[in-house]
Amino acid sequence: MNLSRTVRSGLSATVVLAVLLVSLASCGGESEPEPAPDVDLGALLSSTGENLAAMSTITFNMVDEMESGAKFFGATFKSLEAEVEAPDSFKMVVDVEAPGFGFVEIEMMAVGEEAFLKLSKDAPWNALPLEQVPFNFAGLGFTLRDLLDTIQDGATVAGRESVQNTETILVEAELTSDELQSLITSADPGLEVALTLWISEAEQTLQQIRIAGQVYIDDDPETVRLLSITAIDVPVDIQIPDLGSGS
Numbered sequence: 001m002n003l004s005r006t007v008r009s010g011l012s013a014t015v016v017l018a019v020l021l022v023s024l025a026s027c028g029g030e031s032e033p034e035p036a037p038d039v040d041l042g043a044l045l046s047s048t049g050e051n052l053a054a055m056s057t058i059t060f061n062m063v064d065e066m067e068s069g070a071k072f073f074g075a076t077f078k079s080l081e082a083e084v085e086a087p088d089s090f091k092m093v094v095d096v097e098a099p100g101f102g103f104v105e106i107e108m109m110a111v112g113e114e115a116f117l118k119l120s121k122d123a124p125w126n127a128l129p130l131e132q133v134p135f136n137f138a139g140l141g142f143t144l145r146d147l148l149d150t151i152q153d154g155a156t157v158a159g160r161e162s163v164q165n166t167e168t169i170l171v172e173a174e175l176t177s178d179e180l181q182s183l184i185t186s187a188d189p190g191l192e193v194a195l196t197l198w199i200s201e202a203e204q205t206l207q208q209i210r211i212a213g214q215v216y217i218d219d220d221p222e223t224v225r226l227l228s229i230t231a232i233d234v235p236v237d238i239q240i241p242d243l244g245s246g247s
Helices: 005-030 041-053 140-150
Strands: 057-064 076-085 089-098 101-110 114-118 127-130 156-163 166-176 193-202 203-214 224-232
Touching: 041 140, 041 166, 041 193, 041 203, 156 193, 166 203
Parallel strands: none
Antiparallel strands: 057 076, 057 224, 076 089, 089 101, 101 114, 114 127, 156 166, 166 193, 193 203, 203 224
């Protein structure tokens, strides 16, 4: 047996097979992307909105993906974690980076018409005028339901995507910052915002919201805020704190 010829033949076959596989992969890469799913978007938004309004509690987090948003109490906003209890209570822990102090946790809460603030983890609680709380999470389920109603006419289905191990419908819409003022109370008016929502078609629940664009004049135009819901109807404990103490 001519070993050299056998090796060459084997290599030639391998090369041909490799070229064929690469060619097939290239053809596959040029195929059209999967079209957006055929969904009754109006019915999906309405049903999801009603489920949001019926929530007793919600836990979520929000991040400024590029840390390019307006200052939060003079510091760079990084992320927040929040708990909301119907009808009108919420608390949040906001992670910021403050000049001269480094990383700081700011805590805020509201119960009914009363609001409270801690400027660091070990600082005492102090009363805060409710209108100075930059986010209004009281009645969040109803706020989000109203937001879904607002985008009904202009929203489009963009595709499917898995989020938090849940298959979701990707929904996109355009709106102005004015339409977010019930959620972000101090939002400046007249700014264009792109909204993306991830909604579970099976459970008709909202999983995530991305707010891209300026909500405040001082935001960078490329600012992106991502709100991710982590729990629904799980008990939370929100109580009026002892003023002047850290608990």
